[in-house]
Amino acid sequence: MxxxxxxxxxxxxxxxxxxxxxxxxxxxxxxxxxxxxxxxxxxxxxxxxxxxxxxxxxxxxxxxxxxxxxxxxxxxxxxxxxxxxxxxxxxxxxxxxxxxxxxxxxxxxxxxxxxxxxxxxxxxxxxxxxxxxxxxxxxxxxxxxxxxxxxxxxxxxxxxxxxxxxxxxxxxxxxxxxxxxxxxxxxxxxxxxxxxxxxxxxxxxxxxxxxxxDQKTSRHIFMALEEPDRLKQFLYYFLFIERFTHSQFKKINYDNCAQNMFNIPARMSVAGMEFFKERQLDAKNLSQRFQWCSLLLWSEINDNDVTSFKKLKKTRDLISHGENVIESTLPVEEIRILALKLLGSI
Incomplete structure (x- = not known):
């Protein structure tokens, strides 16, 4: 009034x-x-x-x-x-x-x-x-x-x-x-x-x-950083990791990355490159794409980070399927560290 x-x-x-x-x-x-x-x-x-x-x-x-x-x-x-x-x-x-x-x-x-x-x-x-x-x-x-x-x-x-x-x-x-x-x-x-x-x-x-x-990349992680609720924090961080992984996966240049990473021999330079491009087309889900990005793009990501991602994804899947997840036990600090490390890899 x-x-x-x-x-x-x-x-x-x-x-x-x-x-x-x-x-x-x-x-x-x-x-x-x-x-x-x-x-x-x-x-x-x-x-x-x-x-x-x-x-x-x-x-x-x-x-x-x-x-x-x-x-x-x-x-x-x-x-x-x-x-x-x-x-x-x-x-x-x-x-x-x-x-x-x-x-x-x-x-x-x-x-x-x-x-x-x-x-x-x-x-x-x-x-x-x-x-x-x-x-x-x-x-x-x-x-x-x-x-x-x-x-x-x-x-x-x-x-x-x-x-x-x-x-x-x-x-x-x-x-x-x-x-x-x-x-x-x-x-x-x-x-x-x-x-x-x-x-x-x-x-x-x-x-x-x-x-x-860009705004889409930073929006969800900013919401997580500002959010006091642990469940919402976890979900915002995971949503960031999901969107970030898919967007980064699309930027992979196999002509530059695969040659060095997989040491394709000269005698198979064409067929070998085609093989890796086909495998890239097969990568549809988040876990596969996270692995590809970890191998080809994110030089700071190591075995422990990939193991952490798999565990965090299992937790997210439990929440998505309606399973009872105790909020106080959610690995919010772990997913926060991984999300910030991914951004630091840019």
Whole structure:
């Protein structure tokens, strides 16, 4: 139900005339707790470089959310960081992802509270922030997925836990305009020290992976990374592995791969190649295609990974057939490791 004019005014807003025009450009900041690593003590600055993901998105990691925001956006994120940490149950280091819209929005009049350094508006941009909404659906999943893959290590998987989201605008005279609420969540993880050099390297590798991902590839793994329910997590991860395997299988170039892998003798170069192409056409199911990709494409995948995949598939099949599977025993951590390792193989 929409608030009445009198109710809005009782909240401290004043109605401005239509000839009082504001030009506003919106941005969104997403804050994550990076669980699984921390800065080494000798890393004096305790912050990473600012890394660009595309033309409009910046990413930085720091031991302080305000330090991260100042590096990426030139100003503090929280007015009182100590209180913010208590409220959000935050734990450093923090990943700050900042996306800025290209489009300027025009506000004619409207209900506002104008302070010295910022402006509050009441529901004045119902149709605004479309670029932000589109970016969060289409680009953010690939960014978070890429960062998770390359900040993790084979024996320690990191987790990016969403703590906060802030959408704000900037006016021509550099005043900050607030129009949306913030959200929060939390989790827990084990940490390992990492140098600033290593963190910067991981961030740069993440940009390379991000540029090679499409929305379909990253959507399900992003949903798994964000999902608290273990059953849904497991199914999202498996759905990613399934879709990823089929898409990678289609990219196999047997003229390049099979010759080297199977050492086809020169006397059988034509018939031998035809034989392997026929075997490829026979590979219809997921298990067969996973094996082909492991042999010909994924240099990081080993015997243990294939064994793990077979076990995970049996679990998925039990769920699909309606068998009683205890949620607490689901191998969520194992399937997460395999999914991230597959992405790391690109």
């Amino acid at each position: 929409q608030a009445s004019s009198s109710a809005i005014e009782k909240m401290g807003y004043s109605k401005y005339p239509d000839d009082d025009v504001l030009l506003v450009k919106f941005s969104v900041q997403r804050v994550y707790s990076v669980q699984g690593i921390n800065f080494e003590k000798e890393s004096e600055l305790l912050k990473s470089a600012v890394i660009q993901f595309g033309q409009q998105c910046k990413v930085v990691i720091a031991d302080s959310v305000n330090k991260a925001a100042n590096e990426a956006c030139g100003e503090d994120y929280a007015e009182n960081e100590e209180e913010w940490v208590k409220e959000k149950k935050g734990r450093s280091p923090y990943l700050l992802v900042c996306f800025e819209e290209n489009e300027e929005h025009i506000l004619k009049g409207g209900y506002r509270q104008e302070k010295e350094e910022h402006i509050l508006t009441y529901d004045e941009f119902k149709d605004g922030k479309q670029e932000i909404k589109k970016w969060e659906v289409e680009e953010l999943p690939s960014i978070i997925t890429s960062l998770t893959v390359h900040l993790s290590e084979p024996d320690l998987q990191i987790k990016l836990v969403s703590l906060d989201r802030s959408v704000y605008g900037k006016t021509k005279d550099n005043k900050t305009l607030f129009d949306l609420k913030m959200t929060a969540s939390m989790s827990a993880f084990q940490s390992r020290p990492k140098s600033t050099v290593d963190i910067n390297l991981s961030l740069r590798k993440s940009t390379n992976l991000y540029s090679s991902l």
